[in-house]
Amino acid sequence: MSKYPIILKTSFFLTFLSAISLSFGQKSIDTVALSDLQRHLSVIASDAMEGRETGTPGIEKAAVYLETEFKRLGLSPGNGKKYRQEYRTPEENLKACNIVAQIEGSIFPNEYVVVSAHYDHLGVYNGVIYNGADDDGSGTAALLAMAEALMRLKKLGKGPQRSVVFIAFSGEEKGLWGSSYFSDHPTIPLEKVSCDINIDMIGRIDPDRRTADTNHYVFIVGQSRLSSETQRILRALNDNTQRLTLDEKFDHKKDPNRIYYRSDHYNFAKKGVPVVFFYDGMLGGDYHEPTDDIELIDWEVYHKRTNFILDFTMSLANRETLLKRDLAE
Numbered sequence: 001m002s003k004y005p006i007i008l009k010t011s012f013f014l015t016f017l018s019a020i021s022l023s024f025g026q027k028s029i030d031t032v033a034l035s036d037l038q039r040h041l042s043v044i045a046s047d048a049m050e051g052r053e054t055g056t057p058g059i060e061k062a063a064v065y066l067e068t069e070f071k072r073l074g075l076s077p078g079n080g081k082k083y084r085q086e087y088r089t090p091e092e093n094l095k096a097c098n099i100v101a102q103i104e105g106s107i108f109p110n111e112y113v114v115v116s117a118h119y120d121h122l123g124v125y126n127g128v129i130y131n132g133a134d135d136d137g138s139g140t141a142a143l144l145a146m147a148e149a150l151m152r153l154k155k156l157g158k159g160p161q162r163s164v165v166f167i168a169f170s171g172e173e174k175g176l177w178g179s180s181y182f183s184d185h186p187t188i189p190l191e192k193v194s195c196d197i198n199i200d201m202i203g204r205i206d207p208d209r210r211t212a213d214t215n216h217y218v219f220i221v222g223q224s225r226l227s228s229e230t231q232r233i234l235r236a237l238n239d240n241t242q243r244l245t246l247d248e249k250f251d252h253k254k255d256p257n258r259i260y261y262r263s264d265h266y267n268f269a270k271k272g273v274p275v276v277f278f279y280d281g282m283l284g285g286d287y288h289e290p291t292d293d294i295e296l297i298d299w300e301v302y303h304k305r306t307n308f309i310l311d312f313t314m315s316l317a318n319r320e321t322l323l324k325r326d327l328a329e
Contacts, residue, residue: 001135001136001172001199001201001259001262001263001279001287002172002173002174002175002176002260002262002263003173003262003288003303004293010153015294016313017218019226023232028239028240028241028242028307028311029149029153029307029310029311029314030061030307031149031152031153031307031310032142032145032146032148032149032303032306032307032310033145033148033149034048034299034303036144036148036149037141037142037145037147037299037302037303037306038299040069040140040141040144040145041102041133041137041138041141041203041294041297043065044062044065044119044137044140044141045131045132045133045137045293045294046131046294047129047131048061048122049062049131050060050123050124050125050129050131051121051122051123051130051131051132052119052120052121052123052132053092053120053121053122053123053124053173054089054094054096054120054170054171054173054174054177054178054261055092055095055096056123056189057090058123058124059096059119059120059170059211062119062120062140062162063084063097063119063168063170064147066083066099066119066140066144066168067083067084067099069144069147070083070099070101070144070147071083072303073144073147073148073151074151074202075101075102075103075147075151075166076101076102076103076104077100077101077102078100078101078102078165078166078167078187078188079100080187082222083099083100083101084097084098084099084100085097085098085099085100085181085182085185085187087177087178087185089171089174089177090175090177091174091175094170095156096170096177096178097170097178098167098168098169098170098178098179098181098182099167099168100165100166100167100168100182100187101147101166102145102163102165102166103151103154103160103163103164103166104110104163105152105159105160105161105162105163105164105317106159106160106161107161107162108161108162108163109162109163110163110192111162111163111192111193111194111322112162112163112164112165112188112192112193112194112222113160113162113163113164113193113194113197113313113317114164114165114166114167114168114188114193114195114196114197114268114273115143115146115165115166115167115196115197115199115309115313116142116143116166116168116169116179116196116197116264116265117136117139117142117143117167117168117169117197117198117199117200117264118136118139118140118168118169118170118171118172118173118178118179118200118263118264119136119140119168119169119170119214120138120169120170120171120172120173120174120178121136121173122173122288125290128290129290130169130288130289130290130292131290131292131293131294132200132292133203133293133296133297134202134203134204134280134282134286134287134292134296134297135200135201135282135287135288135292136172136201137169137294138199138202138203138204138280138297138302139198139199139200139201139205140204142202142302142305142309143166143168143199144304145306146166146306146309146310146313147166149310149315150164150310150314153314154174159312160313160317160318161204161317161318162194162316162317162318163317164313164317164326165187165188167179167182167213169182169264172200172263172264176263176264176266176267178206178264179264179265179266179267179268179278180267182213182267183267183268183270183271190268190271190273191217192322193268193273193322194274194322194323195227195230195273195274195275195276195314195316195323196264196265196268196269196273196274196275196276197275197276197278197309197312197313197316198222198263198264198265198268198275198276198277198278199278199309200261200263200264200277200278200279201279201280201282202218202278202279202280202305202306202309203280203297203298203302204280204282204286204296204297204298204302205280205298205301206280206283207236207284207285208281208283208285209281211233211245213245215298215300216243216244216245216301216304217245217246217247217301218244218245218246218247218278218280218305218308219247219248219249219250219259219278219279219280219281220234220246220247220248220251220276220277220278220279221248221250221251221259221265221276221277221279222251222260222265222269222274222275222276223248223251223275224248224251224327225251225260225274225275225327225329226267226269226272226273226274226275226325226327226329227274227323227324227325227327228324228326228327229323229324230276230323233296233315233316233319234276234310234312237308237311237312237315238308241307241308241311242304242305242307242311244304244305244308247281249281250281259277259279260277263277263279265277269329270314273325273326274323274325276312278305278309280301280305286311291293
């Protein structure tokens with residue numbers, strides 16, 4: 001997650017598959033493999049990626065990994081014949097790219113649910129690599145693991161009815177560069193996007209959280225801003241699936257941390273697209289420190305959160321209509 005808020009300018013297969021319902025009675029599909037999360041994150045947050053700073057050879061290695069994995073899984077390129085959406089960075093005029101991949105919906109192929117995460121981090125400072133395992137290696141690995149799970153479902157005839165677009169953004173740490181470019185040059189019509197589900201830091205437990213649910217919570221942000229339906233869907237779905245504590249602490253409009261404005265979902269919200277941001281609440285400790293390494297990931301809660309995000313993605317992909325856009329941000 002970006003340190004500073006953007007102000008208004010700028011290996012296992014399925015052992016069991018629960019029935020998927022289009023109503024609020026949907027059961028958890030629990031198809032994200034923990035081994036997939038571990039495998040992807042061990043690559044993305046490795047020293048070989050050199051901290052994935054936008055505009056460096058390190059992030060290029062990460063981009064190649066994402067392209068290779070999406071192609072291996074059978075996802076379609078999301079930018080014509082390419083996975084890459086290239087752009088020039090606004091401050092340093094460096095070459096950068098977003099990685100976009102898509103699973104076509106079976107009934108509503110021209111309507112979309114976007115799942116996003118940023119794959120950049122801080123790079124190398126004074127010879128020290130900032131690996132960004134949680135920020136946002138966790139979100140990037142979740143994208144790939146969710147894509148793998150959805151492709152398994154699709155092969156079983158239970159894939160999404162709307163198209164699901166996975167976007168890995170670069171430049172988030174620099175000021176939401178990649179998502180800003182995408183929102184101004186979208187590869188899909190934004191008016192046909194039901195929601196942007198943004199994942200930025202879901203792999204840790206906030207050390208400042210002193211409640212009994214420390215291994216069973218996730219912060220949600222943005223769900224009450226643009227659509228009156230989102231919060232209700234989340235709560236009903238959660239009651240019937242993972243039963244996480246859905247903490248809305250950072251969703252208050254007077255939140256002093258301004259979390260709503262600090263990750264890539266905000267550039268969708270500015271265009272009127274409903275958003276939900278999933279976040280573990282880390283603001284101190286290892287946040288933006290070289291100690292944000294894979295050894296500190298809490299795999300149990302990370303796995304629960306990713307499965308719930310997949311449940312939510314499928315609930316939006318399979319409902320009869322797009323989310324209403326009936327609230328003013």
